[in-house]
Amino acid sequence: MRGLALWLRWSWRDLRARWLQVAAIALIIAIGSGTYSGLTSVSAWRQASYDASYDALDMYDLRVALTTGSFADADRLLAAAAAIPHAADIAAAEPRLEVPIQVDASTADELVLVPGRLVGVDVRDGGPHVSGIATVEGRGLRPDDAAGDTVVVDEHLVQRHDLAPTGTLRLSGGRELRYVGTGLSPENFFPVDDRGSVFADFAVVYAPLSTVQRVGGHPGQANRLVLRVRPGADRDAVEREIEDALAAELGDVGLTVTRQEDDQVLRLLYDDIEGDQRFYDIFAVLILAGATFAAFNLTVRIVEAQRREIGIGMALGVPPRTIAVRPMLVGAQVALLGVAFGVGVGLLIDELMADLLSGFFPLPVWEFAFRPGIFLRGAALGLALPLAATAVPVRRAVRVTPVEAVSTTHRTASGGLAPLLSRLPLPGSSVTQMPFRNVLREPRRTLLTALGIAAAITTLIGVIGMVDSFVATIAAGDDEIVGDTPDRLTVDLDGFALVDAPEVTAITDDPMLRAAETGLTLGGTLEPGDDGIDVALYTVDLQSDLWVPTAVEGDLDHDGPGLVLSEKAAADLGVGVGDDVTLRHPRREGVGYRWVESELAVLALHPNPYRFIVYLDDEWASLFDLEGVVNTVRVAPADGVTVPDVQRDLFGQEGVASVVPVTDLARSVRDQIDEVFGIFRVIEGAVLLMALLIAFNATSINLDERARENATLFAFGLPVSRVVLVAVTESLVIGVLGTVTGVIAGRLLLAWLMAAIVPGTLPDIGVVTYLSASTVATALVLGVLAVTIAPLLTVRRLRRMDIPSTLRVVE
């Protein structure tokens, strides 16, 4: 017991003697293990929050949607559901009426003209009882709201445009709706427009069913039926029977039944957890690896500083295992300290992530409960890795011969690479040359310090380089979409229309426009490919003066039909310009469509990183049997007309679903991605702090090891400023070495991440590998400047140095 007490006391004194370095290592471990725990638990609480949110609002189990443009009597829908053999298994069923709208929610500061959806829900008895609406601000819907045009606006629109929680909306046609609050509903936890775009600016407005029936001109009708099935009931049977019953009831009206797990928004949210977690894992592993290497590097130095004491222990006959107790105890205590800090860091990261995510995905329920299991795993890693890192140098230290360990001169005996320098005719006095000689004299020490700095810079470049790459990728997409006509707008029609239909000519002949080009936007699939690539096919005039895609390879001039693919799609399909690809696309047949396959040549490649964007010259719309049919118009304002003027002008025109400036499309994507990058910034902050600590610590230990030499310089009468200058110069050389190594290794790591990890995580985006000048500058500042000035922090210690004691053999 007395022995244990002595060991503990001893190790505590070791810690106290190097408290600054110990604190720095502990913080590095804390950042490593805390980031790991924090990032890993994000998925757990996101999953828990989503589950709880869906549960809280009684998300539908089955959702029946009638074909676009079809309506049925609401009571007949309910009656059909109530008549199925398994009707007793239905816990609740409610009809809904959803109609497309255009919303003017403009404020004094911003023009807000957005497409949207008016959702009529059953508000009787405190409903809706299926896929309910959680009130965020203001109040929810009440039965007496049915009498007036009172609605609740989805929280996303309010948040996106910073709208007041209550107010008035204007629909196209001039009708005004009074919104009394904001809310969230499971089917719209993430706003997805009617074309399935997740980045669109889209307004979901909830209202009593009768209000929507009145506003939409469909009295007594509905086009949705949402159902909840009792727990343990045979949902398959209910689904089958509902489908059959409604098909029989509605005759020619088509319908689709969606299960909860197939809900587009739900899948998007849950898949997002998985995708994000992959990135978090990468970051967590990178940071943990950086922290482990740093801990290893610094522990090596601390153990080496104890080399002579280890030798004394050997001379006294202390068994190697016992000798190892002391440094291992130090390592364990540093690790424990790091893990304790790590819990704090993890919780902090959790909190920051929670703030960011709850802002990005407003949900009715967020469950940020502490996850002890995950934190324990992080703690176990935080303990095990530094201990393992300590064990390696300790094992090496106790394996040297005692005479070597106890020696005071063995490590400097050879002079390292210093003789190389002596052959170089360097200018300056021996004092001027000293830093360079120091660097070469002990190459191992130099290498360890440089590697410590390099580890930090590598992690920094790896993590921030990923952010840079995503930003550059989005910028490339923005540039391509906007092109030379940033005042362009895209007018989406609310369906297919003949090019000479009045609602189309009203746009194309609009005097406020200098140009208007009609086109088609269709879905399709490109093959060959493992599972084919889902694409959005745009017909455009490839000779247009308004806008054409950039051909980075191939030529837009052509004689026959052909596609302009993204470089990413071409690479994934393994095709190039001139090769044929199979396009699976819809083709009009009678009043419906049939999926057909067409072999088409690749005319050119465009640089937009989104691989799903495919262009076809509009003269080949015959492929779809849709000659003369359009569903989108690209327009540009006439001279003297502004983009908002055009938006206001076209808002509410018949057949127009939305009018969106192209810069808004780009901004919309950027806004969404910026939110995600907010999360990356949290990680970036952790990495920066860790890098700074590693750099400082490595330099600080290096200076400690030079204490005796510095004392010798003082003994020769050199002033503190000169000695500090020597140290600063030496640090500068090591900092440059470490930083350059780190930047190169980081760039290689980034290339590997982009080539090996990102394609599997973001298959639809051709992420470019890019390292911004600011990231490199940050690395340089951190790696060179921070390391170089670190000796200045020791000036006070140097001034107070007890020269005679330091000159004695260091014990």
Add this chain to the structure above:
Amino acid sequence: MGSVPVIELEAVGRHYEVGDSRVTALHDVDLSVEPGEFLVVLGPSGCGKTTLLNLIGALDTPSEGSVRVAGHALEGAGRKDLFRFRRETVSFVFQSFNLFPALTARENVQFAVDVARRGRPGPDASEVLERVGLATRMDHFSHQLSGGEQQRVAIARALATGNPVLLADEPTGELDFRTGVAILELLHEQAHAGVTVMIVTHNREISRVADRVVELSSGTVVGDGPPPGGTADIASLHW
């Protein structure tokens, strides 16, 4: 004397490879030391004194020949056996003291007791420190002690082990004359108490107080016998 030697070296050599050349630190050294002898190994810097001490203390292994200490043959002994040998047979006193700086004087001595005795009852560290005149400095750390005090702690640490052989490498090298003399007295007392004390030094004056002086030059024994003029009293030393 005439008893079984506690230290026996036969044809011991120690060579080091330095780059392409071979440096001989010791060559064909024969030495036999009786229990309780107060022996001084004398020679100039680089003559192989410390190498000889390291070989006897099992800190180093000979390139050739055999070393036997207190009945233990060191050549070919395993690493574990060598650690045990150092723990239970020899004690070191170094020129540069080699105390553990993070331990107090008492803890340094207690540590040596704990290591050598491994659970068996041993002397009280405080008593040993009192014996070397450090009763009032026991709870000081090495940086709070003078050179002489540090060397006393080192000697106390060696004594506390109760090992039969005490090896001292230039024990007065970093001390002033008065302190050095005091340290020599302490070591001399140990020899009288039956401990075999071997001191290596370049200071010929110190050799005057030895029972026997072994003189080394360029790694070879060039002299072995009592000091010229017989063993002097420590009080008569001056340097």
